Amino acid sequence: MDIQSTRAHPEAVTVILGAARRTAQLLLGLLAFALSMAMLLHAGQGGMPWDVLHQGVVRRTGLPFGAVVVVTSVLVLLAWVPLRQRPGIGTVANVLVIGATVDPFLALLARALPEPGLAAQVALALGGIVLNGAATAAYIGSRMGPGPRDGLMTGLVARTGWPVRWVKTAIEVVVVLLGWALGGTFGWATVVYALGVGPVVQVAARWLAPSLRGRAAGGPRPATVA
Structure with missing residues (x-):
């Protein structure tokens, strides 16, 4: 018994430390994500595609930005049901942490x-894009569940068989157009974000999300990882 306990103890410690590290990485990644959103919004040069929609809803309703993010996230999660997507701890944390911290930021x-x-403004926008890419790699690398919008994308990829890049582009074009029609800010930073955040995620994934390294963005494999 003593020998078995001695052998089991290091394994249990490893599991606990691994879970603690992943949880910390998830929370820090989500906080950084919320800060990056705030940086792009405060720059006024165009937000992330989904934030163009959030901003448009805010201007139409007068609700706090964080509340709109939460409500939108819940609606997106409802779309997971027919797509047979399963939320994780990270999915719930994504909604709560970002929704609660973006307004203070x-x-x-x-x-x-x-x-x-x-x-x-330029420094805020570019810094926000870089920070967002690193934050995305961090919370995905925690492997505790995708965010609502990531899950929507991966669910559509799984159900349709279409390439990730097509599905992601289609979703973001739709939300940008809808947000712009509602009064959201579309600008050069929105375009730079769409073109530049992917490479930043790929670089950051070398340290924060090793499972994503070497995966091409055009095939169905990343959807499985996410």
């Missing part, structure tokens, strides 16, 4: 940079 940036000049 926006308020913090508004106090720190009440009227950013053009140079500051």
